[in-house]
Amino acid sequence: MTMMKKLLTSAVASALMVGGAQAEMSDDTIKIGYLADMSGTYRDLAGPNGLKALEMAIADFGGKVNGTKIEVVSADDRNSPDSASSTVRRWVENENVDLVAGMVASSVSIAVSKILEENDRLGIISGSAASSITNEHCTPNHIHYVYDTYPLANGTASAVVKEGGKTWYMLTADYAFGHALEGDVTRVVEANGGEVIGTVRHPFPTQDFSSFILQAQASGADVIGLANAGADTTNAITTASEFGVTQSGQTLAALLLFLTDVHALGAETAQGIQLTTGWYWDMNDETREWSDRFMEETGVRPTMVHAGIYSSAMQYLKAVEATGSDDAQTVRQQMMDTPINDMFAKNGKIRVDGRMVHDMYLAEVKTPEESKGEWDLYKILRTIPAEESYRPLSESKCKLVNN
Amino acid sequence: MSMIFGVPLAVLSGQLLIGIINGAFYALLSLGLAVIFGLLKIINFAHGAMYMLGAMTTVLMFDYLGVNYWVALFLAPLVVGVFGVVIEYFLLRRIAGQDHIYSLLLTFGVALIIQGVLINWFGVSGLRYTMPDMFKGGVNLGFMFMPYYRAWVIVAALLVCFGTWFVIEKTKLGSYLRAGTEDSQLMQGFGINVPLLISLTYGFGVALAAFAGVLAAPIYSVTPVMGSSTLIVVFAVVVIGGMGSIGGAIITGILMGVIEGLTKTFYPPASSAVIFLVMVLVLMFRPSGLFGKEA
Numbered sequence: 001m002t003m004m005k006k007l008l009t010s011a012v013a014s015a016l017m018v019g020g021a022q023a024e025m026s027d028d029t030i031k032i033g034y035l036a037d038m039s040g041t042y043r044d045l046a047g048p049n050g051l052k053a054l055e056m057a058i059a060d061f062g063g064k065v066n067g068t069k070i071e072v073v074s075a076d077d078r079n080s081p082d083s084a085s086s087t088v089r090r091w092v093e094n095e096n097v098d099l100v101a102g103m104v105a106s107s108v109s110i111a112v113s114k115i116l117e118e119n120d121r122l123g124i125i126s127g128s129a130a131s132s133i134t135n136e137h138c139t140p141n142h143i144h145y146v147y148d149t150y151p152l153a154n155g156t157a158s159a160v161v162k163e164g165g166k167t168w169y170m171l172t173a174d175y176a177f178g179h180a181l182e183g184d185v186t187r188v189v190e191a192n193g194g195e196v197i198g199t200v201r202h203p204f205p206t207q208d209f210s211s212f213i214l215q216a217q218a219s220g221a222d223v224i225g226l227a228n229a230g231a232d233t234t235n236a237i238t239t240a241s242e243f244g245v246t247q248s249g250q251t252l253a254a255l256l257l258f259l260t261d262v263h264a265l266g267a268e269t270a271q272g273i274q275l276t277t278g279w280y281w282d283m284n285d286e287t288r289e290w291s292d293r294f295m296e297e298t299g300v301r302p303t304m305v306h307a308g309i310y311s312s313a314m315q316y317l318k319a320v321e322a323t324g325s326d327d328a329q330t331v332r333q334q335m336m337d338t339p340i341n342d343m344f345a346k347n348g349k350i351r352v353d354g355r356m357v358h359d360m361y362l363a364e365v366k367t368p369e370e371s372k373g374e375w376d377l378y379k380i381l382r383t384i385p386a387e388e389s390y391r392p393l394s395e396s397k398c399k400l401v402n403n
Numbered sequence: 404m405s406m407i408f409g410v411p412l413a414v415l416s417g418q419l420l421i422g423i424i425n426g427a428f429y430a431l432l433s434l435g436l437a438v439i440f441g442l443l444k445i446i447n448f449a450h451g452a453m454y455m456l457g458a459m460t461t462v463l464m465f466d467y468l469g470v471n472y473w474v475a476l477f478l479a480p481l482v483v484g485v486f487g488v489v490i491e492y493f494l495l496r497r498i499a500g501q502d503h504i505y506s507l508l509l510t511f512g513v514a515l516i517i518q519g520v521l522i523n524w525f526g527v528s529g530l531r532y533t534m535p536d537m538f539k540g541g542v543n544l545g546f547m548f549m550p551y552y553r554a555w556v557i558v559a560a561l562l563v564c565f566g567t568w569f570v571i572e573k574t575k576l577g578s579y580l581r582a583g584t585e586d587s588q589l590m591q592g593f594g595i596n597v598p599l600l601i602s603l604t605y606g607f608g609v610a611l612a613a614f615a616g617v618l619a620a621p622i623y624s625v626t627p628v629m630g631s632s633t634l635i636v637v638f639a640v641v642v643i644g645g646m647g648s649i650g651g652a653i654i655t656g657i658l659m660g661v662i663e664g665l666t667k668t669f670y671p672p673a674s675s676a677v678i679f680l681v682m683v684l685v686l687m688f689r690p691s692g693l694f695g696k697e698a
Contacts, residue, residue, distance in 0.1 A: 040628070044528040174672050203675035205632065207623055210421045211667035214547060218414045234529055234624050242550045242622060244541060264528040264624065
C-alpha cells in the first residue's frame with residue numbers, strides 16, 4: 001500500500017509540475033532554429049559541426065525541458081542577410097521557433113536581430129565578429145556570446161605593440177567587418193604609442209595577395225596587420241611566408257584566426273603568429289573532455305564558436321527550465337542573472353546590452369617541433385581578464401544602456 | 404628614388420612582374436576554355452571545377468599515395484583529363500549540335516555537383532600542401548623579393564601555352580582537329596575518328612585547367628570553392644581575347660594579369676572589377692574581341 005501511495009503522490013506531483021510549467025509555455029515544443037553558413041567561406045568555423053554541437057547540448061539535456069520536448073530546425077544562410085531574413089521570418093511567424101542560434105556573418109546577425117526584436121523572440125549569436133552587434137545595433141532580443149572585434153584588437157594589437165611593433169601596415173577586407181576591425185586596431189595601436197602608416201583595402205574575397213604583400217613590404221612597417229577572415233587570411237599568410245616577410249624582419253599580426261584556419265595553414269606556415277581567442281580545446285580537463293566527445297561526433301577539434309554554441313544552448317535550456325517559460329524576455333533576464341560556469345567560460349556574465357563578457361586568451365601558434373599532433377596548435381600566453389577585454393558599458397552606444 | 408604617379412619605380416616593377424605571374428595563370432586557364440570553345444563550340448562552365456580538381460588531386464595524391472610534385476604535374480592533368488573524357492562521352496555528346504545554352508547549363512550543373520560533393524568531404528578551410536623543397540626561398544632582385552616558385556610558374560605556364568598553340572595552329576594533328584569541327588562528315592570520310600578526336604580535345608582542354616591547378620596548389624589555399632571565383636574572371640579574359648582565339652587567349656591572359664596588378668597598386672578596391680570594365684569597353688568597340696575573327 002505504501003508503495004501505491006508513493007507512486008500516486010509522485011504521479012500527482014509530476015503532473016502538477018508539468019502542468020505548472022506548461023501554463024507558461026507558449027506551445028508544446030521548445031523549437032531552436034540553427035542558422036549558419038553551411039556551404040560557403042565561413043562553413044568550417046561553425047556550419048554543420050555547429051549544428052552537431054547544438055544537438056549535443058540538447059542530448060545532454062535529455063531532449064526535454066520540464067517535460068516539454070526540444071526540437072531543432074536548421075538552414076543555410078549563404079552569408080546573405082536577405083536569405084537569412086526570410087528564413088527567420090518564416091521560423092518565427094509560421095513555425096513558432098523560440099530561439100535562433102549559430103549566426104556567423106555579422107551582416108546576417110544584424111539583420112536577423114531586427115526581426116527577432118519585431119517578433120519578441122530570442123537570438124544567441126555565436127559566430128559573428130562585429131562589436132557593433134551589441135553597440136549601435138543592440139536589441140533586447142539577442143545575446144552575443146563568444147567574442148567580438150573589440151577584444152581581438154585589444155588582445156593581439158596591444159601585445160604586438162608592446163613587443164616593439166610600433167609602425168603598422170593594414171591589409172583590410174573591404175567590407176563592414178574589415179572596416180570595424182581596422183578601426184578597433186587603429187585605436188589600440190595609437191593608444192599604445194604606435195602608428196598605422198598605411199592601409200590597403202582589398203576586395204572580398206581575394207585569392208592572390210602577392211601584390212598587397214609587396215606593397216606592405218615596401219612600406220617598411222614593423223607589423224603587417226591582417227584585418228580579414230577565413231580564406232583571405234590564410235591566403236595572405238601563405239603568400240607572406242612565400243615572399244619572406246618574416247625573414248625580412250616584419251611581423252604578421254592576424255587579428256581574426258579560427259582553429260580551423262590555423263589547422264589549414266599548418267604549424268610550419270603559421271608558427272609564431274599571435275592571436276586572440278575566446279576558448280581553446282586544450283586548456284584543461286573540462287575542455288579536453290568535451291572536445292573528445294565533439295571529435296567523436298565530427299572527426300575534428302572544435303573551434304571557439306562550436307564550444308560557444310554548445311555552452312550558450314545549455315545556458316538557454318537551463319534558463320527555460322528554471323523559469324518554466326519560453327518567453328524571450330523572461331528567459332533573457334534569467335540568463336543575465338545567472339553567471340556562466342562551464343567548460344566554455346568561468347564566471348561569464350551576460351550584460352544588459354546582450355554582450356556575454358568572459359576571459360579571453362592571447363595565444364601563439366606552436367612551432368612544428370612543439371606541436372604534438374595535427375590539432376595541437378596553440379600555446380596560451382596570457383589570460384586577458386573579462387573586464388579588460390570587452391568594450392566597457394560606459395563607452396556603449398547601445399539604447400539599452402543609460403549613458 | 405624615381406616615382407611614377409606617386410609610386411616608387413621599384414615598387415612598380417615588382418607589381419608588373421607579379422602581374423605577369425598572375426597573367427600566366429589566366430593565360431593557362433583561358434587557353435583551355437578557348438580550345439574547348441574554338442574547336443567544340445562548348446561553353447565549359449566546369450572549367451573552374453577542373454582547375455580545382457587539379458589542385459585537389461595534387462594534394463590528395465601526395466597525402467594518400469606520397470606522389471611528389473613533379474609526378475603530380477603530369478599525373479593530375481592526366482587524371483582530370485580522363486575524367487573530362489568521361490563527362491564528354493556520357494553527357495556532353497548527347498547534346499552535341501544543340502544551342503550553346505545547353506552545354507553551358509550542363510557543365511554548370513556538373514561543376515556544382517563536383518564542388519558540393521567535395522565540400523561535404525573536405526570542408527572549405529583548405530587542404531595543406533607543402534612547397535617542394537627545391538622551390539623554397541627566393542632571390543632578391545633589388546626591387547623585389549622573387550620567390551623561386553613564382554619564377555617557375557611563369558616558365559611552366561608559358562611553355563605549355565606555347566606548346567598548345569603550336570600543336571593546334573601549326574601541326575597536322577591540329578589541322579585535323581580544326582577540320583573535324585568544321586565538317587565532321589567529310590573528315591570521317593577520310594577515315595578519321597572524329598568523335599574520338601572531340602573527346603580527346605575536351606579532355607585536353609580540362610587537363611590544361613588541371614595543370615594550372617597543380618601550379619596553384621603550393622601557393623593558394625586548396626579548397627573546393629577555389630575554382631568558382633576564378634572562373635568568372637577567366638571567362639571575361641576569353642571574351643576580351645575573342646571567343647575561340649587561341650593566341651588571343653594567351654596574350655589577353657597575361658595582359659589582364661598586368662592590368663589587374665597595376666590596379667592593385669593604384670586603386671586596390673577596383674582590382675576585382677577592372678577586368679570586367681575592360682570587357683565592357685572591348686565589347687562596345689570590338690564585339691568579337693581583341694583577337695576574334697568573326698563578328
